[in-house]
Amino acid sequence: MDEPVAETLIPKFVIGFNGKINDGVICHPDGEHVISCLGRFVIIRTLSNFKLTKKVLSDHTQNINCITISNSGRYFATATKTHEGFTCEICVWDFAELKLLKLIKYHTEAVVDIAFSADETSLVTVGGECDMSLVAWEIDGTPIARTKIPGRKVNFLKAFTGDSDSFLMGGATRLGVWKLDRIKKIFSENLVSLGSLRRNATCAVVCEGDEDAFIGTASGDVLHVSLSSRLFKNSAPKKKLLSGGVTAVSITKRGDIILGSGRGKMGILRRRNMTAVRSLDLHGAITSLSTTFSHDHMIVATNTGCIYLTDQDTLDSDLIHTAHSDPINAVAFPKGHSGILVSASGHEIRLWDMEVGEEKLRINVAEVTFSCVCVSDDGKQVISGCSDGKIRAFGPRSGRLLYVIDNAHRGNVTAVKMTYDCSHIISSGEDSLVNVWRVTPQSRTLVRSLPGHAGAVRSLAIIHTPEAGTEAYSGGADGNIIAWDVTSKFIYTQQLHGRGSVASVMVHPEGYQCVSVGADKRVVWWDIGQGDEVRVLDGTEGAEGTCGAISHSGEWF
Numbered sequence: 001m002d003e004p005v006a007e008t009l010i011p012k013f014v015i016g017f018n019g020k021i022n023d024g025v026i027c028h029p030d031g032e033h034v035i036s037c038l039g040r041f042v043i044i045r046t047l048s049n050f051k052l053t054k055k056v057l058s059d060h061t062q063n064i065n066c067i068t069i070s071n072s073g074r075y076f077a078t079a080t081k082t083h084e085g086f087t088c089e090i091c092v093w094d095f096a097e098l099k100l101l102k103l104i105k106y107h108t109e110a111v112v113d114i115a116f117s118a119d120e121t122s123l124v125t126v127g128g129e130c131d132m133s134l135v136a137w138e139i140d141g142t143p144i145a146r147t148k149i150p151g152r153k154v155n156f157l158k159a160f161t162g163d164s165d166s167f168l169m170g171g172a173t174r175l176g177v178w179k180l181d182r183i184k185k186i187f188s189e190n191l192v193s194l195g196s197l198r199r200n201a202t203c204a205v206v207c208e209g210d211e212d213a214f215i216g217t218a219s220g221d222v223l224h225v226s227l228s229s230r231l232f233k234n235s236a237p238k239k240k241l242l243s244g245g246v247t248a249v250s251i252t253k254r255g256d257i258i259l260g261s262g263r264g265k266m267g268i269l270r271r272r273n274m275t276a277v278r279s280l281d282l283h284g285a286i287t288s289l290s291t292t293f294s295h296d297h298m299i300v301a302t303n304t305g306c307i308y309l310t311d312q313d314t315l316d317s318d319l320i321h322t323a324h325s326d327p328i329n330a331v332a333f334p335k336g337h338s339g340i341l342v343s344a345s346g347h348e349i350r351l352w353d354m355e356v357g358e359e360k361l362r363i364n365v366a367e368v369t370f371s372c373v374c375v376s377d378d379g380k381q382v383i384s385g386c387s388d389g390k391i392r393a394f395g396p397r398s399g400r401l402l403y404v405i406d407n408a409h410r411g412n413v414t415a416v417k418m419t420y421d422c423s424h425i426i427s428s429g430e431d432s433l434v435n436v437w438r439v440t441p442q443s444r445t446l447v448r449s450l451p452g453h454a455g456a457v458r459s460l461a462i463i464h465t466p467e468a469g470t471e472a473y474s475g476g477a478d479g480n481i482i483a484w485d486v487t488s489k490f491i492y493t494q495q496l497h498g499r500g501s502v503a504s505v506m507v508h509p510e511g512y513q514c515v516s517v518g519a520d521k522r523v524v525w526w527d528i529g530q531g532d533e534v535r536v537l538d539g540t541e542g543a544e545g546t547c548g549a550i551s552h553s554g555e556w557f
Contacts (some may be wrong), residue, residue, distance in 0.1 A: 008058070010056065010058055011041060011053075011056045011058070012053070012056065013052075013053050013354070013357065014038060014041065014043050014053045014056055014357075015323055015352060015357050016038050016305065016323035016324060017036040017037065017038050017043060017301070017305070017307070017321070017323060018036070018037050018038050018039070018064070019284070019287055019288075019301050019302055019303045019304065019305055019306070019307075019323075019325060020287065020303045020325070021037075021064075021065060021066060021067075021287065022066075022155075022156070022202075022203060022247065022248065022287050022288070023066070023067070023068070023156075023203075023248070023287070023288050023290070024036060024037060024066075024067060024287060024288055024301065025287075025288040025290060025299055025301040025307060026067060026068070026069050026076075026288070026290045026299075027047075027290040027291065027292045027298070027299045028069065028073045028095065028292075029069075029071070029072060029073040029292065030073060030292075031047070031292040032046055032047055032048065033045070033046055033047075033054070033095075034046070034047060034050070034290075034299055035067060035069065035076055036067075036301075037064035037067055037078060039063050039064070040058065040060040040061060040062060040063055040064060040080070041056050041057065041058050041060070041064075042056070042057035042058075042060075042064065042067075042078055042091075042093070043055075043056055043057075044056075044057070044098065047309070047320075050307075050309075050320045050321055051320075051321065051356050051357040051358055052356065052357060053357070055098050057093065057098065057100070059091055059100045059103065060078065060080055060089055060091060061089065062080035062081065062082045062088065062089055063080060063081055063082075064078045064079070064080055064081075065079060065080055065081035065088075065110055065111055065112070066078070066079050066111060066112065066113050066114050067079075067114075068113075068114045068115055068116060069095075069116070070116040070120040071116070071118060071120060071161070072120060073095055074094070074095060074096070074120060075092060075093065075094065075095065075101070075116060075120060075139065076093050076095055077090065077091060077092050077093065077114050077116065077123055078090075078091045078093070078114075079091070079107075079111030079114045079125060080110075080111060081109065081110040081111070081128075082109060082110070083109065084108075084109050084130055085108065085109070086108070086109065087105045087106065087107070087108065088105070088106065088107045088108070088109070088110060088111045088127075089103060089104070089105055090103070090104040090105070090106060090107075090111060090114065090123075090125055090137075091103055091104075092104070092123065092139060092141070101139070101140075102139070102140055102141040103141075104137060104141045106125070106135060107125060107127035107128075107131045107133065107135075108127065108128075108130050108131040109127075109128055109129075109130040109131060110127065110128035110130070110131070111125050111126070111127060111128070112126050112127065112128050112154050112155070112156075112157070113125075113126050113154070113155075113156050113157035114126075114157065115157045115158060115159040115167060116159060117159055117164040117165070117180075118159055118160055118161055118162055118163060118164040119164040120139075121138070121139060121164065122136055122137060122138055122139065122144060122164070122180075123136070123137045123138075123139065124136045124137070124157060124159070124167055124180070125137070125157075126149065126154050126157045126169065128153075128154075129152065129153050132148055132149045132154070133146055133147065133148055133149065134146065134147050134148075134149050134157075134169070134178065134187055136180050136187070144180070144182060144185060145180060145181070145182075145185040145186055145187055146187075147186065147187045149169075150174070151171065151172070151173040151174045152171065152172045152173050153171050153172040153173075154169060154170070154171040155170055155171045155172070155200075155201060155202050155203070156168075156169070156170055156171075156201070156202070156203055156204055157169050158204050158205070158206050158213070159206070160206055160210045160227070161206055161207070161208050161209070161210055162208075162209065162210050163210050165179055165180040165181070165182065166178070166179055166180075166210070166227075167180070168204055168206055168213055168227070170201030170202075170204055170215060171200070171201060172200045174191060175191065175192040175194065175199075175201050175215065175225075176189045176190060176191045176192060177189070177190045177192065177227060177230060190230055191230065192225050192227075192230045192231070192232070193230060193231050193232060194223065194225075194232045195232050197223070197232065197235075199215075199217040199218070199219055199221075199223065200217060200218040200219070200245075201215050201216070201217055201223075202216050202217060202218050202245055202246060202247060203215070203216040203246065203247060203248055203249050204216065204249065205249050205250050205251050205257075206227070207251060207255075208251075210227055210228075211226065211227060211228055212224060212225065212226060212227060212233075213225050213227055214249055214251075214257050215249070216245070216246030216247065216248065216249040216259060217245065217246055218245040218246075219241055219245065220237075220241030220242035220243065220244070220245050220246060220261065221235050221236060221237060221241050221242070221246065222235065222236055222246055222249060222257060222259055222269065222274070223235050224236075224274060234274050235274070236269055236274035236275070236276070237276065242259075242261040242262075242263070242265055242267075243261065243262070243263045243265070244261045244262025244263035244264075244265075244285060245261065245262045246259050246260070246261055246262075247260055247261060247262045247285055247286055247287055248260040248286050248287060248288060248289040249289065250289040250290070250291050250298065251271075251291065252268065252291060252298075252312040252313070253291065253296060253312055254312070254313070255271050256268050256269060256270055256271050256277075257269040257270075257271055257274070258289055258291075258298070258312070259289075260282075260285075260286025260287075260289055260300065261285070261286060262285040262286075263285065264281050264282045264283060264284055264285060264286060264302065265279060265280075265281055265282075265286075266279065266280045266281075266282055266286055266289075266300065266310070266315060267279035267280070268315065278314075278315055279315070280310075280315040280317065282300065282302055282306065282308060282317065283302060283304050283306050284302030284303045284304030284305075284306060284325070285302060285303045285304075286300060286301070286302055287301055287302060287303050288300065288301035291312065296311060296312055296313065297309050297310060297311055297312060298310050298312055300317065303325060304325045305322055305323035305324055305325040306319060306321070306322055306323075307319075307320055307321035307322075308320065322359045324343065324345040324346070324348065324350070325345075325346075326345045326346030326348075327345060327346075328343055328344070328345045329344050329345060329369070329370060329371050329372065330343070330344040330370070330371070330372045330373045331343045331344075331373075332373050332374050332375050333375070334375040334379045334396075335375070335377045335379070337379070338354065339353065339354050339355050340352070340353065340354065340360075341354050342373055342375055342382055342396075343373070344370035344371070344372065344373040344384060345370070346369060346370070347364055347365055347366060347367065347368050347369060347370065348362060348363065348364055348370070349362075349363040349370055349373060349382060349384060349394065350362050350363070351382075351396060361396070361397070361399050362399070363382075363394050363399045365386070365392065368386045368387055368388050368390075369386065369387040369412075370384045370385070370386055370387075371385050371386065371387055371412050371413060371414060372384065372385040372413065372414060372415045372416050373385075373416070374416050374417055374418060375396065376418045376422045377418065377420050377421075377422060378422050379396065380395070380396070380422075381393045381394070381395070381396070381402060381418070381422070382394045382395075382396050383416050383418055383425060384416065385408070385409075385412075385413025385414065385415065385416045385427060385429075386412075386413055387412045387413075389406075389407055389408055389409050389410060389411055389412070389413060389429070390404055390405060390406055390407070390408055390413070391404070391405040391408045391413060391416060391425065391427055391437075391444075392404050392405075403444060405425075405437060405444045408427055408429070408435065408437075409427065409428075409429025409430065409431050409433060409435065410429065410430070410431040411429060411430035411431055412429060412430045413427055413428070413429050414428050414429055414430060414456060414457055414458055414459075414460075415427065415428045415457065415458070415459055415460035415474075416428075416460070417460050417461070417462045417472070418439075419462065419464070419470050419486075420464045420470070422439070423438065423439060424436055424437060424438055424439060424447070424470075424486065425437040425439055425444075426460060426462055426472045426486060427460075428457035428458075428459075428460050428474055429456070429457060430456040430457075431456075432451065432452075432453045432454065432455055432456060432457060432476070433449050433450065433451060433453075433457070434449075434450040434452070434453075434457060434460070434472065434474050434482075434484060435448070435449050435450070436448045436449075436450065436486050436490065447490070448486075448490040450484055450490065450492070452474075452480075452482050452492055452495075453474065453476035453477075453478050453480060453482065454476070454478040454480075455476055455477035455478045455501075456476065456477045457474050457475070457476045457477075458475055458476060458477060458501065458502055458503050458504070458518075459474065459475040459502060459503060459504045459505045460472060460473070460474055460475075460505075461473045461505050461506060461507045461514070462486070462507075463507050463509060463511050465510070465511050468485070468487075468511060469485070469487035469488070470486050470487045471483055471484060471485060471486065471487075471493070471507075471511065472484045472486045473505050473507050473514060474505070475502030475503070475504065475505035475516055475518070476501070476502060477501040477502075478501075479497065479498040479499060479500050479501060479502060479518075479519075479520075480495055480496065480497055480498065480502070481495070481496040481498065481502055481505050481514065481516055481526065482494070482495050482496075483495075483496075483528060494528055494529075494531055495531070496514075496516075496526050496528075496531055497531075498516060498518065498520065498524065499520040499522075500518050500519030500520035501518050501519040502516050502517075502518040502519075503517055503518040503519070503544065503545050503546050503547060503548075504516065504517050504518070504545065504546070504547045504548035505548075506548050506549065506550040506557050507528075507550070508550065508554045509550075509552065509553070509554045510554065511528065512527070512528055512529060513525055513526060513527060513528060513534065514526050514528055515548065515550065515557055516548075517545025517546075517547075517548050518544065518545050519544050519545075521538070521542060521543065521544055521545070522536050522537065522538055522545075523536070523537040523538075523545065524536050524537075
């Protein structure tokens with residue numbers, strides 16, 4: 001009998017976006033849709049219902065590094081960043097049908113930026129420091145011209161608004177206008193003279209009519225340059241430069257300049273004299289400012305996972321989306337409640353309403369990384385393991401700290417689980433120990449410390465059966481999986497020997513089999529009673545397994 005073919009899972013709901021790439025959140029010219037990216041996925045949302053995801057496009061196999069949209073909004077394009085020596089992906093998309101038109105593979109390691117020509121007939125891409133090439137493409141992927149870029153790091157590429165063959169490029173050492181000759185199939189560069197100024201150009205916006213451009217710099221000022229004469233005209237602020245540099249710049253509907261800084265400062269400059277008229281502080285470095293000329297608002301995104309809807313005149317801002325900005329270390333559902341998700345990332349634990357994608361609660365502990373999290377079966381405790389060796393429990397409604405177990409492990413606490421009756425916590429750590437804690441409203445007491453692993457314990461799973469009581473299963477960096485009696489005897493009842501570090505162990509609810517993934521790049525079924533491998537599947541496509549979960553019925557993992 002043929003085995004069923006595994007299908008790639010397509011996300012239907014996304015909480016998050018990549019706020020660390022410049023111009024990574026863009027508003028469609030229709031004033032209703034917003035395009036962003038997260039990992040290898042393109043995410044389409046609507047302003048009228050921003051928390052819900054309209055569409056997720058998953059044709060990339062690499063992480064997206066830049067995104068752009070054509071003037072009319074007919075097309076948008078995305079390009080990726082990969083590893084040194086590997087080729088990047090460039091995708092051209094049809095927005096109306098939300099489908100891939102062309103996949104182009106070019107540039108080494110990273111595509112820094114991408115831009116459509118003003119007439120939407122061509123696309124220009126620029127590579128990173130390992131590549132340093134500038135390439136023009138037809139929409140169908142046919143190359144038009146290519147050249148090597150002198151100088152060092154490029155930070156942005158912007159198309160002119162009317163001239164379909166001109167583009168503004170800036171970076172660490174130069175700022176220039178590049179002209180595409182479609183007949184001769186060549187590029188030519190004309191440098192913009194800044195006089196005695198020396199600036200690292202970080203971002204830019206080209207004004208309607210192609211006469212002027214405004215350039216943000218790492219020094220913290222905005223430069224006004226003439227594109228026709230390619231000369232410097234003015235700069236602002238004159239004295240107190242913006243801390244963190246200017247990281248985003250755009251033009252408001254009235255024609256004024258709006259800018260964002262690496263320290264979260266957003267401000268408006270009058271275009272005619274470049275004087276500041278108002279400012280606002282937001283949470284995190286501002287990486288995207290996307291205006292829509294059919295509305296009076298703009299989308300503002302920061303590197304801390306915040307997206308704001310901001311009035312272009314008053315800068316009044318509503319927070320419309322929040323997400324983690326650090327790697328997510330753990331997620332957990334409360335027992336019997338699929339509508340609530342708990343996540344741990346950096347120094348934060350967040351609770352999410354999965355029906356609408358809305359953050360309901362945020363718990364912060366400064367200078368601590370939450371490495372694992374679980375929810376007690378009665379739903380009254382969110383229990384976390386931390387990088388400082390402590391176990392912390394919080395109330396899921398208030399976020400109030402309920403208790404702390406100091407010195408739970410030496411070093412990072414790698415996993416925490418609570419027994420079904422909420423009487424004990426099982427924890428593991430980088431100190432190679434599995435610890436059993438008795439928990440009462442008045443105290444938390446160490447019952448037993450269980451040595452057995454020769455390295456850090458990476459994963460824990462617990463089950464309760466009428467026959468065996470409560471059992472814990474630990475997977476370690478030594479490649480072993482150990483089954484523990486944590487009800488009365490506090491001894492190991494079985495030891496399974498794997499080939500590499502075990503990142504995650506999943507136990508069938510009936511307790512007769514478990515599944516592991518890890519450094520051996522395999523999915524392994526184990527017969528717990530016999531201690532043997534039952535089945536092996538090369539299911540991680542050549543990559544190390546990092547985590548896993550099994551359904552309550554045991555049917556899916």
